[in-house]
Amino acid sequence: xxxxxxxxxxxxxxxxxxxxxxxxxxxxxxxxxxxxxxxxxxxxxxxxxxxxxxxxxxxxxxxxxxxxxxxxxxxxxxxxxxxxxxxxxxxxxxxxxxxxxxxxxxxxxxxxxxxxxxxxxxxxxxxxxxxxxxxxxxxxxxxxxxxxxxxxxxxxxxxxxxxxxxxxxxxxxxxxxxxxxxxxxxxxxxxxxxxxxxxxxxxxxxxxxxxxxxxxxxxxxxxxxxxxxxxxxxxxxxxxxxxxxxxxxxxxxxxxxxxx
Amino acid sequence: xxxxxxxxxxxxxxxxxxxxxxxxxxxxxxxxxxxxxxxxxxxxxxxxxxxxxxxxxxxxxxxxxxxxxxxxxxxxxxxxxxxxxxxxxxxxxxxxxxxxxxxxxxxxxxxxxxxxxxxxxxxxxxxxxxxxxxxxxxxxxxxxxxxxxxxxxxxxxxxxxxxxxxxxxxxxxxxxxxxxxxxxxxxxxxxxxxxxxxxxxxxxxxxxxxxxxxxxxxxxxxxxxxxxxxxxxxxxxxxxxxxxxxxxxxxxxxxxxxx
Numbered sequence: 443x444x445x446x447x448x449x450x451x452x453x454x455x456x457x458x459x460x461x462x463x464x465x466x467x468x469x470x471x472x473x474x475x476x477x478x479x480x481x482x483x484x485x486x487x488x489x490x491x492x493x494x495x496x497x498x499x500x501x502x503x504x505x506x507x508x509x510x511x512x513x514x515x516x517x518x519x520x521x522x523x524x525x526x527x528x529x530x531x532x533x534x535x536x537x538x539x540x541x542x543x544x545x546x547x548x549x550x551x552x553x554x555x556x557x558x559x560x561x562x563x564x565x566x567x568x569x570x571x572x573x574x575x576x577x578x579x580x581x582x583x584x585x586x587x588x589x590x591x592x593x594x595x596x597x598x599x600x601x602x603x604x605x606x607x608x609x610x611x612x613x614x615x616x617x618x619x620x621x622x623x624x625x626x627x628x629x630x631x632x633x634x635x636x637x638x639x640x641x642x643x644x645x646x647x648x649x650x651x652x653x654x655x656x657x658x659x660x661x662x663x664x665x666x667x668x669x670x671x672x673x674x675x676x677x678x679x680x681x682x683x684x685x686x687x688x689x690x691x692x693x694x695x696x697x698x699x700x701x702x
Numbered sequence: 703x704x705x706x707x708x709x710x711x712x713x714x715x716x717x718x719x720x721x722x723x724x725x726x727x728x729x730x731x732x733x734x735x736x737x738x739x740x741x742x743x744x745x746x747x748x749x750x751x752x753x754x755x756x757x758x759x760x761x762x763x764x765x766x767x768x769x770x771x772x773x774x775x776x777x778x779x780x781x782x783x784x785x786x787x788x789x790x791x792x793x794x795x796x797x798x799x800x801x802x803x804x805x806x807x808x809x810x811x812x813x814x815x816x817x818x819x820x821x822x823x824x825x826x827x828x829x830x831x832x833x834x835x836x837x838x839x840x841x842x843x844x845x846x847x848x849x850x851x852x853x854x855x856x857x858x859x860x861x862x863x864x865x866x867x868x869x870x871x872x873x874x875x876x877x878x879x880x881x882x883x884x885x886x887x888x889x890x891x892x893x894x895x896x897x898x899x900x901x902x903x904x905x906x907x908x909x910x911x912x913x914x915x916x917x918x919x920x921x922x923x924x925x926x927x928x929x930x931x932x933x934x935x936x937x938x939x940x941x942x943x944x945x946x947x948x949x950x951x952x953x954x955x956x957x958x959x960x961x
Contacts, residue, residue, distance in 0.1 A: 608953075612850050
């Protein structure tokens with residue numbers, strides 16, 4: 443019988459790293475995907491030693507054409523079944539859309555949207571045949587809040603939310619569970635890389651990657667979506683009743699590029 | 703000085719064709735794009751004769767990586783400047799996601815999401831520099847909530863809605879308008895191609911492509927989200943306020959009801 447693993451994309455840092463650690467604690471065998479092989483190897487060695495699990499290091503730049511199919515082939519060749527698919531890899535760009543390089547925006551769509559859908563499309567049918575599995579997609583509270591200065595990013599997350607909610611209904615009688623995770627502001631490398639200023643976001647609204655990962659894993663099987671943090675949930679609940687155009691203008695004031 | 707034109711993608715049928723006709727009546731010179739050259743040529747000749755406008759036909763499969771940028775280069779090479787961009791090209795797939803060929807889903811994302819973003823990214827800077835212009839994105843009422851049994855399609859439309867709303871705020875005050883058009887069920891070739899059976903839907907749920915196009919063009923004098931029709935407007939208000947899990951189940955029942 444094939445070895446079952448949890449496949450985590452973007453596992454080399456942030457929420458992906460935290461999710462890999464959290465799943466390792468539960469005793470799941472892992473497949474770790476990211477571009478940086480050295481960081482994945484270090485994490486794998488640590489998790490193997492600490493939890494006596496099998497960890498497969500699968501370095502890949504998923505934005506390259508054909509990379510998803512190659513990754514799935516690699517997983518199959520190793521005799522692995524993916525029982526948990528954690529679609530975490532993604533990045534955000536910050537700035538006025540018309541002033542940013544188009545190529546980078548397209549790469550963002552490739553990674554945040556296209557790769558997620560392709561990987562899900564390739565790994566879901568075997569899960570449905572086995573009658574169990576988990577697809578965890580990492581979106582963002584931005585999925586609910588179109589954000590000027592992050593127009594492409596929040597749109598990719600709106601995609602992930604809508605897509606996840608839809609397939610969760612489609613798969614409800616198959617034994618496969620779908621969860622869309624919507625973290626708010628989380629302390630990771632993400633903000634640095636996206637060059638986004640979050641200093642003005644109150645501390646009480648910020649979570650650690652560990653909190654997000656723990657909440658996400660425990661939420662599997664309890665609804666299609668988890669918004670991380672009580673305050674984020676409350677905020678989104680209230681914003682439903684504020685005109686959407688006004689919310690978008692407010693989001694544009696909160697999300698802004700870091701001053702040079 | 704480059705001649706101003708309006709670029710309509712997916713202009714060979716449906717709402718795209720209706721938009722091209724409606725804009726020709728407003729005397730816009732047009733660049734018509736789609737895969738089917740014969741249909742575009744016929745439409746172009748008809749509109750030139752009827753309205754005395756100039757038309758340019760450029761065939762392109764915008765789902766092919768790099769095609770949107772090549773299209774912009776061809777337009778610029780003809781000495782034209784796009785003042786109106788109508789991102790209309792798109793298609794939908796129907797069925798349970800895990801049973802659909804993944805290649806088709808990826809192609810759907812490239813046409814419905816990547817191509818509009820790429821075209822907008824290439825053409826918006828010029829509009830901003832000129833201090834006027836319109837980017838019209840064709841989303842759908844499906845953009846307001848999840849769409850089981852058309853999961854990818856609904857998600858691509860949610861993307862366009864979110865993207866347009868954010869962009870509208872970014873360009874506020876620039877003279878450029880970002881208009882997101884959200885039709886509901888519209889009588890076109892779309893449903894047949896998407897393999898969606900809509901026979902269970904009542905007549906009053908439907909609009910014509912001409913009505914959608916007319917409302918869209920009228921709405922382009924400012925940025926905003928246009929939901930076509932009173933029924934559809936009420937539906938989207940409900941979709942935004944109701945629990946999304948309930949919306950998902952209701953949409954699923956509608957989609958399955960037709961099957």
